[in-house]
Amino acid sequence: MSGAGFSGPGFGSSASEMPPMYRPRNSPAPSTFPRHDPSATLPFERSTVEEPIVTATDATALDAPMGPTGRPMPHFPEPAPVKSHGNARVISMCNQKGGVGKTTSTINLGASLAELGRKVLLVDFDPQGSLSVGLGLNPHEMDSTIYNLLMDRETTLGDVIVGSGIEGMDLLPSNIDLSAAEVQLVHEVAREQTLQRVLAPALEHYDIILIDCQPSLGLLTVNALTASHSVIVPLECEYFALRGVALLKTTIDKVRERLNPKLEIDGVLGTMFDGRTLHSREVMERLVSAWGDTVFHTVIRRTVKFSDATVAGEPITSYATSSTGASAYRQLAKEVLTRWPAE
Numbered sequence: 518m519s520g521a522g523f524s525g526p527g528f529g530s531s532a533s534e535m536p537p538m539y540r541p542r543n544s545p546a547p548s549t550f551p552r553h554d555p556s557a558t559l560p561f562e563r564s565t566v567e568e569p570i571v572t573a574t575d576a577t578a579l580d581a582p583m584g585p586t587g588r589p590m591p592h593f594p595e596p597a598p599v600k601s602h603g604n605a606r607v608i609s610m611c612n613q614k615g616g617v618g619k620t621t622s623t624i625n626l627g628a629s630l631a632e633l634g635r636k637v638l639l640v641d642f643d644p645q646g647s648l649s650v651g652l653g654l655n656p657h658e659m660d661s662t663i664y665n666l667l668m669d670r671e672t673t674l675g676d677v678i679v680g681s682g683i684e685g686m687d688l689l690p691s692n693i694d695l696s697a698a699e700v701q702l703v704h705e706v707a708r709e710q711t712l713q714r715v716l717a718p719a720l721e722h723y724d725i726i727l728i729d730c731q732p733s734l735g736l737l738t739v740n741a742l743t744a745s746h747s748v749i750v751p752l753e754c755e756y757f758a759l760r761g762v763a764l765l766k767t768t769i770d771k772v773r774e775r776l777n778p779k780l781e782i783d784g785v786l787g788t789m790f791d792g793r794t795l796h797s798r799e800v801m802e803r804l805v806s807a808w809g810d811t812v813f814h815t816v817i818r819r820t821v822k823f824s825d826a827t828v829a830g831e832p833i834t835s836y837a838t839s840s841t842g843a844s845a846y847r848q849l850a851k852e853v854l855t856r857w858p859a860e
């Protein structure tokens with residue numbers, strides 16, 4: 518790709534420079550592709566977010582309760598269990614703006630999908646390594662990372678994938694080493710397809726692969742988009758967050774046109790929403806008027822529980838299992854499953 522629209526790494530500080538916030542792990546147990554017991558699926562906990570949930574039929578009624586996006590809130594059905602695993606759908610969690618909830622959404626959507634019996638692989642594709650740290654890994658103690666997978670043909674997925682501590686969910690970790698890949702890949706043949714090539718053997722083992730992108734539209738993000746079936750755009754409900762979305766849309770369109778014709782946008786996810794402020798509600802209104810039904814009905818509210826869960830090195834669905842944050846991501850998991858083609 519000529520790269521006009523895709524230049525500039527632009528990522529922030531490295532996780533490896535942060536004080537260690539990870540918890541000691543007993544077993545990141547390299548589950549090359551570990552078994553998943555569907556019978557271990559946790560029952561879905563009905564959402565405790567403030568909005569009443571109504572059925573799709575009810576939602577058309579005049580007195581239908583409004584959801585936080587200003588549209589009637591549909592009922593998302595309990596997804597059927599999967600009969601067999603494989604043929605994974607690959608989704609990039611992407612927004613070039615920093616700190617909008619990409620990593621938080623990757624961890625918690627992944628954990629919620631795993632609760633629903635899906636076999637999930639999370640890909641940390643950010644040299645900051647926040648996803649890996651957020652799941653309790655120490656960035657200094659990784660034997661091999663996605664960097665080795667990308668740059669060294671001898672390294673296999675099985676050498677790099679570790680367990681996430683959550684049943685049914687694995688992790689391809691990353692650390693600051695990945696920042697070198699962005700530079701080195703420039704000289705590779707088919708540089709935009711490198712991630713797609715290395716992930717290919719994983720597709721038959723997982724139902725869903727979520728890629729946590731770095732906050733940039735550089736070559737790593739283009740690799741993620743090229744490897745994906747679709748994109749989820751987490752977007753902080755804050756005015757400045759709206760400004761970069763047009764550029765992101767252009768990038769997605771370019772990748773679709775030149776590299777990956779099947780690429781779709783699954784949805785835009787409003788994060789850090791505070792329904793008490795006019796500002797949050799106005800941003801949501803503008804988002805819906807610009808993006809329409811692409812905006813997920815599910816909205817993630819602002820709560821400190823997410824930072825606490827990061828410090829604990831686990832998803833909010835296990836750290837604070839009955840919190841509104843956990844319920845919101847469980848609802849999002851059901852909503853995304855209604856948007857994807859039948860498995």
Ligand SMILES: Nc1ncnc2c1ncn2[C@@H]1O[C@H](COP(=O)(O)OP(=O)(O)OP(=O)(O)O)[C@@H](O)[C@H]1O
Nearest residue numbers: 615616617618619620621732789818819820823824
């Ligand atoms: N709904 C929320 N309410 C409150 N805090 C949140 C919420 N979602 C995420 N956070 C916090 O905001 C910070 C940024 O979130 P996160 O790391 O998920 O964003 P990101 O888009 O991945 O950032 P980056 O662009 O740096 O990769 C983190 O400290 C996280 O704990």
Ligand SMILES: [Mg+2]
Nearest residue numbers: 619620643647
């Ligand atoms: Mg992140």
